[in-house]
Amino acid sequence: MKTEHATGDAPRLYQAILPHLHSALWNDVRNARTLAWMVSGLVLSQSVSIPSWLPHIHSQATVAQSTERRCHRWLENPATLPGSVYGPLITRALREWGPHSLTLALDTSVLFGRFCLIRIAVLYRGRAVPLVPRVLEHASAQVSTEQLLPVFAEVKGLLDFLGLRDVRLLADRGFCDTALMGWLRVCGWHFRIRIKSSLILAAPDGQRVCTIGEIKLAARETRCFHNVTLTGHRFGPVHVALGRPKDGPEQWQVVSDELTTLETFAEYGKRFQIEEGFLDDKSGLFGLESSKLRDAASLERLILMISVATLLLVSEGLQIVQQGARRAIDPHWNRALSYLKLGLRNVHFALSRGRAVLSRLTLQGGADPAPPGHRKKSQVSSVNA
Secondary structure, X not given: OOHHHOOOHHHHHHHHHHHHHOOOOOOOXXXXXXXXXXXXXXXXXXXXXXXXXXXXXXXXXXXXXXXXXXXHHHHHOOOOOHHHHHHHHXXXXXXXXXXXXXXXXXXXXXXXXXXXEEEEEEEEOOEEEEEEEEEEEOOOOOOOHHHHHHHHHHHHHHHHXXXXXXXXXXXXXXXXXXXXXXXXXXXXXXXXXEOOOOOEEEOOOOOEEEEHHHOOOOOOOEEEEEXXXXXXXXXXXXXXXXXXXXXXXXXXXXXXXXXXXXXXXXXXXXXXXXXXXXXXXXXXXXXXXXXXXXXXXXXXXXXXXXHHHHHHHHHHHHHXXXXXXXXXXXXXXXXXXXXXXXXXXXXXXXXXXXXXXXXXXXXXXXXXXXXXXXXXXXXXXXXXX
């Protein structure tokens, strides 16, 4: 059944999603069809609750419980490997990235007090598109470098396959570890990582200078240290930027593999886009915290569904902007909605008018053709020389 001949919003959305899933590695093609129905239900209901998907899933089942069991079996199926499903989708989307630098963000989030969601995402025009997510049964947002390296290895495999090597990673101080920095250096990736006040700063000759926290700055003051080393292991050479906002007591402290300037704070500040992505997953759009799943493997497959939906919707929003059709769904003169929410609005708009949706999957690098008209200033941007 072709999209234009499908009747009803859910079947037409299913028919639009299914072709994108064919590139994944499936042990059984029926699993692709089930995922397409579940992603359709997720997008139309904007909820991760399985019962909320049921009105949007069409099947031969005569009772709702059968369809619900079908969804649970998919989420619990050990043969469904999230990397084998999502990897081909995200690599296909990034094929048109071009020669532009790729900025990644690393962050974690605790789910239900028992699980830790590790996410490495592509920062894309105000949002973070998942690249590799991982769920561990781990009750803290703090994870070790040993737990992170398998995730990074998967990311590197995807980017090497695409030939994308101009990569910059942004991470908060919870990931301030010289072993991780060393791994990034071996990969040839650049990094901007917020560092802890307890770290020891040493001169290029190895002479201890002080701890980072002993350097006290006045409001609006910044200082940059080049070709220094960190910690008692004297990891380096690296470059450090320190700054204090004019209206905040907290000092910003960022380590970089490249020479630091005032612009380093703005570069690091882009990391907050991944927090917007976690907000979309939870209270902002999909209601992740309302899920009743309580095992790591099933939650990781649920995160896979959210990642697929996010990728498709961001790509849809990008297409709408490129076609000059944004103002048909966004009442603002300048873009005020994220590409994710533009894509969601256009899916509902197009389905209600019998138009095709999700016809192309792409994330193109380069400057944003429609930057937001109004953006809240982050605290980092207020740091001045």
